[in-house]
Amino acid sequence: MVGTGEPVMGSRRLAGLLASPEGPGPAYRHWAEAIGALILDGRVGLHVRLPAERELAAALGTSRTTVTAVYDLLRANGFARSRRGAGTWTALPEGRAPRAVRRLLGSDEAAIDLARAAPGIPEDVLAEALALAGPRLAEHARTPGYHPFGLPELRALVAERFTARGLATTPEQVLITSGAQHALTLVLGLLAGPGDRVMVENPSYPNALEAIRRARLRTVSVPVTDEGWDVEIVESTLRQVVPQLAYLIPDFHNPTGCLMPPEERARVLAAAARSGTWLVVDETMAELALDVAAPPPMASMAGAGQVVTIGSMSKTHWGGLRVGWVRASARLVRELAAQRVAVDMGGSVLDQLVALALLERSGGSLAERLSVLRERRAVLMAALGEQVPGWTWRVPPGGLSLWVDVGAPVASVLAERALGRGVRIESGGCFGTDPGVFEQRLRVPFSLPGEVLREAVQRLAGVLDGGAVVSAADRRVHWIA
Missing domain, CATH: 3.40.640.10 (Type I PLP-dependent aspartate aminotransferase-like (Major domain))
Structure with missing residues (x-):
């Protein structure tokens, strides 16, 4: 059970993490969904006491009634719990896992895993x-x-x-x-x-x-x-x-x-x-x-x-x-x-x-591993150049992945749709210190075998063809709102 000694989220800090509501629907629903996403992403911790309704309303420049509706919806969806006279705390809904856990476990073990830049070990x-x-x-x-x-x-x-x-x-x-x-x-x-x-x-x-x-x-x-x-x-x-x-x-x-x-x-x-x-x-x-x-x-x-x-x-x-x-x-x-x-x-x-x-x-095995990684990096770059020539990157002198610029702020949408085609990949936003940054970036590891990397890139290219307006000349992405 949480108590008054738990950490408190300041109203101005929380408001700074919330973008202005855009698109159809009431503002309280947009803000409630945004806070839920911040909890799943780990940007707002669990069992953290949320600001008082009046304080958050002032920080957001809205009415207290709107913030009351935000908290009501958070409670209804399992992202918050309240105790009369003590306040409201963040929570995790039943059956939902934080993004940090999902990143490691994956939701589809049959998918090609480009979310984890880590090699296997030869048997x-x-x-x-x-x-x-x-x-x-x-x-x-x-x-x-x-x-x-x-x-x-x-x-x-x-x-x-x-x-x-x-x-x-x-x-x-x-x-x-x-x-x-x-x-x-x-x-x-x-x-x-x-x-x-x-x-x-x-x-x-x-x-x-x-x-x-x-x-x-x-x-x-x-x-x-x-x-x-x-x-x-x-x-x-x-x-x-x-x-x-x-x-x-x-x-x-x-x-x-x-x-x-x-x-x-x-x-x-x-x-x-x-x-x-x-x-x-x-x-x-x-x-x-x-x-x-x-x-x-x-x-x-x-x-x-x-x-x-x-x-x-x-x-x-x-x-x-x-x-x-x-x-x-x-x-x-x-x-x-x-x-x-x-x-x-x-x-x-x-x-x-x-x-x-x-x-x-x-000593000897490291040289072998580095040689394999160079080959896989070359395969990945060749596949990207062929399938999505509008994407760009700098060749890294080491490491396990490419930091790819996809040409438009669509990485999160692309990653979500890629899972439907059997590819797990992280958008650049997962690597940012603040929400909404690096949406033009994907981290694409080259730690998997070459044939798997070629298949993964082909599936990613299929995501673009299937869910975006793409120039036939260079597959530059222009997503439909």
């Missing part, structure tokens, strides 16, 4: 790793099996890999986590508190943005375009806002694929040091260098700066392992481990032993 590679992990698991069976810092041998190997990349690291500076998302959640919980400002890129990784919102942190965004970062904006944001923390993906940025140049990294690090901001650097894509040399860790340039690096096996090996890590000072790792035991006490020993086996043999 023989996984079988070999399991065979190597078996004897080691028997040795661990005599122990209680709790390792809040992670298996010592895995911590040592991750530390060696950082050192080999140019960042001297000891095992005491590594915490093994249940994936990069778990790592980020632990870091947010330790280094920031409700109401603190966090600088994020726009666009950025949706699940990271979701974690930041659920920690009740206030985001301040800096743009990442096809050309990369505007470092002057980053510097001025750090100087003027002085955020407690900044979350960055400088290595083959998700979703744009951009790689931050060394000189820009140095400027960002210096600006963060001046403002006292913790930098959380997401390296989950760092090894996926397709056209350039893999970059050294950003923290290797930091000196004594406040830099935390997170990484995982999900993008380079297999997301099903749920193995990630934090690289930070030994003191901070101890504090993170103390916070971690309140959640899961330690990760799966078997998963960590499999991860250990995969990392031990990853």
Whole structure:
């Protein structure tokens, strides 16, 4: 049961998320549907107390009667619950899943999945790793099996890999986590508190943005375009806002694929040091260098700066392992481990032993994976060029996806109609820090086999032919209202 101690959504903040009603129908219905969508998207959290009717009416410039009708419809549809004299709280309707959950599960397992930019793992590679992990698991069976810092041998190997990349690291500076998302959640919980400002890129990784919102942190965004970062904006944001923390993906940025140049990294690090901001650097894509040399860790340039690096096996090996890590000072790792035991006490020993086996043999296998990704990227670009020549993109030097401009603000509609043709894909809006942005963009991964990518693009082209006015010359999209 919710109570008066729950978080409160300010009236001006909620009004800022709601666009002016457009199209047929009463205004209260448009606003109720918009609030429901914000709850499903995670932009308005669950069990958050909504503003008083009079306050929201003033912020929206409408009557209290209209807001009363909004709340009535939210309650009727299961998006809100009220208690007399205490207020109204957000809720999730029976049978509805938040977008963050739907993104992972999918509503149609038979559909081609372009919503998740993550590779599978060859069966023989996984079988070999399991065979190597078996004897080691028997040795661990005599122990209680709790390792809040992670298996010592895995911590040592991750530390060696950082050192080999140019960042001297000891095992005491590594915490093994249940994936990069778990790592980020632990870091947010330790280094920031409700109401603190966090600088994020726009666009950025949706699940990271979701974690930041659920920690009740206030985001301040800096743009990442096809050309990369505007470092002057980053510097001025750090100087003027002085955020407690900044979350960055400088290595083959998700979703744009951009790689931050060394000189820009140095400027960002210096600006963060001046403002006292913790930098959380997401390296989950760092090894996926397709056209350039893999970059050294950003923290290797930091000196004594406040830099935390997170990484995982999900993008380079297999997301099903749920193995990630934090690289930070030994003191901070101890504090993170103390916070971690309140959640899961330690990760799966078997998963960590499999991860250990995969990392031990990853030198040769990484080159093979990168070669496969280059081939799949080429197949995807060729298929897009043939089927939808009006779409444009920059070729990313690494990563797992293209950040495609479809030529018109129709990405959400296109993604919705694509599901009816058996393709799951995320619109660019899922990667934005604010509603309604990046509607001209689709993130199109190239992690699937070539023949599957060709079929997916053909189906997407069919969506355009079937639901839009399309120029026969170049398939530029002009949607019917």
